[in-house]
Amino acid sequence: MAGVDRRRAMGLMAGGTAALALPRPASAVPSREAFLWGAATAGHQVEGNNYAADMWLLEQVTPTVFKEPSGDACDSLHRWREDIAIVRRLGLNCYRFSVEWPRIEPAKGQFSQAYLDHYAAMVDHCRDQGLAPVVTFNHFTTPRWFAAAGGWEQPDAPQLFARYCERVARAMAGGISHALTFNEPNLALGGKWSATPMPPAAIAKMRACVAAAARASGSDRYSLLNAGDPEPMIPGVTAAHVAARAAIRAVRGDLPIGMSLAIPDNVPVGADSGIDRKRQEIYGPFFAVMDKDDFVGVQTYGRAWVGRDRDVPAPAGAVRLPGGGAWYPDAIGNVVRYAHEATGKPVLVTENGIDAADDTLRQRFIPSAVASVQAAVRDGVPVLGYIHWSLLDNFEWLSGYGPKFGLVAVDRTTFARSVKPSATLFGRIAQGQRG
Numbered sequence: 001m002a003g004v005d006r007r008r009a010m011g012l013m014a015g016g017t018a019a020l021a022l023p024r025p026a027s028a029v030p031s032r033e034a035f036l037w038g039a040a041t042a043g044h045q046v047e048g049n050n051y052a053a054d055m056w057l058l059e060q061v062t063p064t065v066f067k068e069p070s071g072d073a074c075d076s077l078h079r080w081r082e083d084i085a086i087v088r089r090l091g092l093n094c095y096r097f098s099v100e101w102p103r104i105e106p107a108k109g110q111f112s113q114a115y116l117d118h119y120a121a122m123v124d125h126c127r128d129q130g131l132a133p134v135v136t137f138n139h140f141t142t143p144r145w146f147a148a149a150g151g152w153e154q155p156d157a158p159q160l161f162a163r164y165c166e167r168v169a170r171a172m173a174g175g176i177s178h179a180l181t182f183n184e185p186n187l188a189l190g191g192k193w194s195a196t197p198m199p200p201a202a203i204a205k206m207r208a209c210v211a212a213a214a215r216a217s218g219s220d221r222y223s224l225l226n227a228g229d230p231e232p233m234i235p236g237v238t239a240a241h242v243a244a245r246a247a248i249r250a251v252r253g254d255l256p257i258g259m260s261l262a263i264p265d266n267v268p269v270g271a272d273s274g275i276d277r278k279r280q281e282i283y284g285p286f287f288a289v290m291d292k293d294d295f296v297g298v299q300t301y302g303r304a305w306v307g308r309d310r311d312v313p314a315p316a317g318a319v320r321l322p323g324g325g326a327w328y329p330d331a332i333g334n335v336v337r338y339a340h341e342a343t344g345k346p347v348l349v350t351e352n353g354i355d356a357a358d359d360t361l362r363q364r365f366i367p368s369a370v371a372s373v374q375a376a377v378r379d380g381v382p383v384l385g386y387i388h389w390s391l392l393d394n395f396e397w398l399s400g401y402g403p404k405f406g407l408v409a410v411d412r413t414t415f416a417r418s419v420k421p422s423a424t425l426f427g428r429i430a431q432g433q434r435g
């Protein structure tokens, strides 16, 4: 959407594959103490044809706020073994992916054993390949029936989510390394503080898109966390996290559980900066329910300069990327320190990356980002791992296939994967650190 920052819009929207290597013995799965070096994907963004998902319908209706539909995405629904093989060949020891609630419960109360088996096979295969599977139970998408019934605003939303999480846990919790209930449930709250508020015309189009999806669902509502006013939905989401954590723990008590929050490196501007208020509003409600979590997941894509009531533009002297964004690869180190200080929990970097068609930028980004995290570790911050976003160039929500966050390029027609030099570099760094 013209004039609207990609992540902001999402928030308001409320050579060829290398030959497969031989499997390693299961004993190579990293121990609990091992630092995780990983790459991440999310189901809707890579699998393709996720028909039962709320987002899929929003991509189809008129008007739509999506630049293009997700379509076949990276066809990872069928090519997931190839994706896992790449992660392994790079020398990483962790793969983060999501299970798709819309596939597992496409109609309310109807659970798909076949899809539970599918994701359980992914978990098992990761372990066979010596990779720790970090599994996200909700990466933005919910089933269409859930959105059409009121989403996180329905009174029984926490129980519905917990019931689904329990099914997933029963099918695969034994093999999961770390579980994330939610991915960035706080993203939409960031809109209020954005330096680039969404223009009224874009808001109107978003509303029209959501209304069209409600009509197409035969409902008077279509409620998604990232499409609309998030405030009334947050109590449902935070209660869902608590209920899901209990449901998963009831299946496997020693599985480390957390959730991931979108946190930029916030920097106060001026003596009256509202940084504390901003943090309280955007992270506070989530930190409050993470008291019994095992870790906090952080996802960082840069720095925010916080004025009195909202973020302000980057200072004139900021180093700029070709697309105009400011260049702060070391932002993640500061966020890791902040997240630990604010919660007292160990921190897992579940996403950090850069939208760069020019891979040389990513090759410069990764060493600085990793060094900033390692400096925090040296200063005593307990960091469980660094997971880069993303393994693949994938479907970037409203922006379609334009942005390039991937360590690996994907041919849009043949789905052939091409490992980029930044991926090889990242793998070397990871292996060098592991010795």
Ligand code: BGC
Pocket: 007, 042, 045, 183, 184, 187, 262, 299, 351, 389, 396, 405
């Ligand atoms: C999300 C991803 C997204 C990435 C880059 C994060 O907000 O978790 O789904 O692709 O940022 O935009």
